Amino acid sequence: MHAAAGFVSRRSSADVLSEMSTLIDIRDLTVRIDLPEGPVFPVRNVSLSLEEGETVGLVGESGCGKTLTCLSVIGLLGRRASIESGSVVFQGVEIDPDDPDDKRRRSRGMGIIFQNPMTCLNPVRTLGWQVAEAYQIRTGESRRVAQRRATELLDLVGIPEPKRRAADYPHQVSGGQQQRAMIAMAIAGGPALLIADEPTTALDVTIQAQILDLLARLQREIGMGILFVTHDLGLVAEVADRMAVMYAGRVVELAPADALFAQPRHPYTRGLLTSLPFLDDDIDRLTPIEGTVPPLHAMPPGCAFAPRCSQASPICSTPPDLRASGDGLIACHHGLKTDTVAA
Amino acid sequence: MSAETVASAKPEAPAPRGERFWRMPILVWLAAGFLVLVAVIATFAQVLMPYGYEDTNLLFRLKPPFWSSLSIEGHVLGTDKLGRDLLSRLLVATQVSIALALLGTLIGAVLGTVLGVLAAHYGRLVDEIVMMLVDWQAAMPFLIIALAVLAFFGNNFYLFLALMGLAGWETYARLTRGLVLSAKEQGYAVAVRALGARPWRLYVRHILPNVIGPLIVQLTLNFPQTILLETSLSFLGLGIQPPLTSLGQMLGEGRDYLLTSWWLAVIPGAVIFITTLSMSLFGDWLRTRLDPTQR
Ligand SMILES: Nc1ncnc2c1ncn2[C@@H]1O[C@H](COP(=O)(O)OP(=O)(O)OP(=O)(O)O)[C@@H](O)[C@H]1O
Ligand code: SF4
Ligand SMILES: [Mg+2]
Numbered sequence: 001m002h003a004a005a006g007f008v009s010r011r012s013s014a015d016v017l018s019e020m021s022t023l024i025d026i027r028d029l030t031v032r033i034d035l036p037e038g039p040v041f042p043v044r045n046v047s048l049s050l051e052e053g054e055t056v057g058l059v060g061e062s063g064c065g066k067t068l069t070c071l072s073v074i075g076l077l078g079r080r081a082s083i084e085s086g087s088v089v090f091q092g093v094e095i096d097p098d099d100p101d102d103k104r105r106r107s108r109g110m111g112i113i114f115q116n117p118m119t120c121l122n123p124v125r126t127l128g129w130q131v132a133e134a135y136q137i138r139t140g141e142s143r144r145v146a147q148r149r150a151t152e153l154l155d156l157v158g159i160p161e162p163k164r165r166a167a168d169y170p171h172q173v174s175g176g177q178q179q180r181a182m183i184a185m186a187i188a189g190g191p192a193l194l195i196a197d198e199p200t201t202a203l204d205v206t207i208q209a210q211i212l213d214l215l216a217r218l219q220r221e222i223g224m225g226i227l228f229v230t231h232d233l234g235l236v237a238e239v240a241d242r243m244a245v246m247y248a249g250r251v252v253e254l255a256p257a258d259a260l261f262a263q264p265r266h267p268y269t270r271g272l273l274t275s276l277p278f279l280d281d282d283i284d285r286l287t288p289i290e291g292t293v294p295p296l297h298a299m300p301p302g303c304a305f306a307p308r309c310s311q312a313s314p315i316c317s318t319p320p321d322l323r324a325s326g327d328g329l330i331a332c333h334h335g336l337k338t339d340t341v342a343a
Numbered sequence: 344m345s346a347e348t349v350a351s352a353k354p355e356a357p358a359p360r361g362e363r364f365w366r367m368p369i370l371v372w373l374a375a376g377f378l379v380l381v382a383v384i385a386t387f388a389q390v391l392m393p394y395g396y397e398d399t400n401l402l403f404r405l406k407p408p409f410w411s412s413l414s415i416e417g418h419v420l421g422t423d424k425l426g427r428d429l430l431s432r433l434l435v436a437t438q439v440s441i442a443l444a445l446l447g448t449l450i451g452a453v454l455g456t457v458l459g460v461l462a463a464h465y466g467r468l469v470d471e472i473v474m475m476l477v478d479w480q481a482a483m484p485f486l487i488i489a490l491a492v493l494a495f496f497g498n499n500f501y502l503f504l505a506l507m508g509l510a511g512w513e514t515y516a517r518l519t520r521g522l523v524l525s526a527k528e529q530g531y532a533v534a535v536r537a538l539g540a541r542p543w544r545l546y547v548r549h550i551l552p553n554v555i556g557p558l559i560v561q562l563t564l565n566f567p568q569t570i571l572l573e574t575s576l577s578f579l580g581l582g583i584q585p586p587l588t589s590l591g592q593m594l595g596e597g598r599d600y601l602l603t604s605w606w607l608a609v610i611p612g613a614v615i616f617i618t619t620l621s622m623s624l625f626g627d628w629l630r631t632r633l634d635p636t637q638r
Contacts, residue, residue, distance in 0.1 A: 074537055076533060076536065076537055079466075103539065104539055106539075107537060107538055107539025108539060110537075111537075111538075112534070112537050114530060114533075114534070116530065119529060119530035119531070120530035120531055120533070120534045121530075121531055121534075122531040122535075122549055122552075122553065123531075123553065124552045124553055125549070125552065133535075133538075133548070133549075134535075134538050137535075137538045137539055137540045137544070138538060138539065182534070185534065185538070
């Protein structure tokens with residue numbers, strides 16, 4: 001039942017020809033928010049792509065623009081936020097946010113799960129109803145088919161006794177089960193991309209691991225791409241193929257996960273990693289990054305990390321571009337010095 | 344997506360149906376019982392009435408109810424100035440008044456809810472216009488408007504019904520707008536939008552079930568007002584026209600005989616009073632039941 005039909009990615013052959021296997025390509029995305037004090041740009045020139053069946057981990061401190069990036073990909077920016085420039089190419093075709101066909105393509109092809117499952121489930125509808133509804137909205141199938149599929153989906157995401165749980169209301173099940181139900185909704189109808197915005201932050205540690213396993217298993221079985229957002233580097237280390245590190249609205253390092261964890265090249269990434277207990281058993285060497293993220297309305301003109309960076313030099317007052325470094329890309333004028341590699 | 348606000352607004356687990364739900368104060372029980380009685384009367388008036396409500400009998404005019412020695416066999420509540428059976432008229436009048444108030448309340452509720460949803464959905468100009476109408480309506484003494492409209496266009500059942508519907512729509516519009524605006528920002532609404540649901544689906548299937556409680560309470564609070572509006576207008580001769588009758592109209596007719604045959608006015612008046620009071624009591628109780636902050 002797990003490999004249920006309907007989870008095959010839906011791509012026309014034309015798309016496949018035009019762009020072999022890039023699922024989503026975020027190109028030079030800038031997000032603008034209009035505040036009473038004037039516009040701010042919490043996401044700036046972000047470029048990020050994700051292959052079919054790949055998991056990309058998007059990490060960074062709170063407020064660095066991870067959620068806004070996700071919301072612009074799936075088209076859920078609120079009233080005040082808007083895409084200032086840049087584009088999102090999904091399955092080889094650029095998304096026009098105003099085109100109803102594109103909207104449908106996007107909502108069928110992408111699913112999203114949020115941090116807090118309790119608030120993302122409708123309190124007055126049963127879990128089964130909500131999963132069936134999600135399936136019905138995506139596929140346009142009849143209610144009966146959708147209800148049967150809902151039970152299968154609840155089973156697929158590892159909810160025990162799915163038939164009985166389908167009749168439960170969200171408050172009647174645990175947070176972990178709620179998040180599983182959310183995942184069932186997000187993957188109903190078989191989207192090609194799953195955006196997981198801190199899906200485990202609100203859960204306790206053992207449940208976190210279970211949800212992570214679930215996502216990894218779903219990816220193997222269904223073959224969807226996952227954009228996994230978190231501020232917890234230790235969490236994505238196990239699941240991500242590639243990593244994107246964001247700082248103050250920009251991608252500062254983009255690298256294969258192995259390479260990034262073995263040898264982080266951007267000073268900010270190195271800071272993040274040395275503040276992680278699990279990679280570094282020597283507690284004395286745990287060093288949190290000094291200072292705080294600059295506020296949105298007072299971004300330094302050059303590298304936004306400069307005020308906190310031990311390697312900063314005068315050239316850092318001009319903005320660094322993404323450039324190749326090792327197997328990945330970094331946005332830093334200095335980056336990994338050869339002597340630090342040797343050390 | 345304001346996760347925190349949603350968490351705090353999370354409804355309590357629905358009380359187990361059965362014992363807890365039925366634990367009502369005795370007064371509310373009485374009110375509910377009376378409302379059931381009224382509903383039965385309104386439904387089965389034609390079956391229950393002993394005489395035709397229009398049947399005149401000029402031999403038995405203005406006869407008193409059963410408790411008087413002058414009462415006539417068969418006319419339990421006596422007769423009116425044309426010798427029509429008062430009980431039969433009361434049953435039909437209750438039916439007409441309740442039906443009018445019910446239809447009027449429903450029209451107002453639907454109209455107000457739809458306008459409130461539209462205001463919340465479109466925002467900007469639509470919102471401004473709807474809220475302007477709401478303020479305008481709330482600022483006008485509606486009875487005076489109704490009087491003017493009826494005096495100007497003449498009386499007609501559908502016009503009268505439309506006025507009943509317009510009487511309270513603004514409270515629903517304001518309430519719905521606020522409820523929908525906050526519900527729209529909640530996680531579940533965002534998640535459903537992410538799935539690509541059309542707006543009507545989001546509102547009807549997802550948001551409405553979440554906000555229906557306060558709307559129903561508003562309905563029970565609005566209903567007595569609509570009854571009173573109907574009876575006031577009929578009392579003034581601008582509402583239901585003879586030969587049809589309503590509680591307000593009976594009250595108006597009875598007014599001329601207050602000194603000689605007081606029951607003609609007092610009995611329909613009492614029915615109006617007890618019905619609206621029961622509805623208000625029940626509505627208040629319902630509100631405290633459904634509103635977690637009042638528990
Ligand atoms: N609707 C909004 N109005 C004003 N500011 C906003 C809005 N949404 C986001 N922001 C600001 O934009 C910045 C980026 O927000 P975003 O939610 O993308 O961060 P994040 O990386 O997801 O952080 P977290 O780890 O806390 O979820 C933050 O500084 C946030 O305060
Ligand atoms: S550009 Fe300069 S300030 Fe920015 S991270 Fe690199 S070294 Fe540090
Ligand atoms: Mg976030």
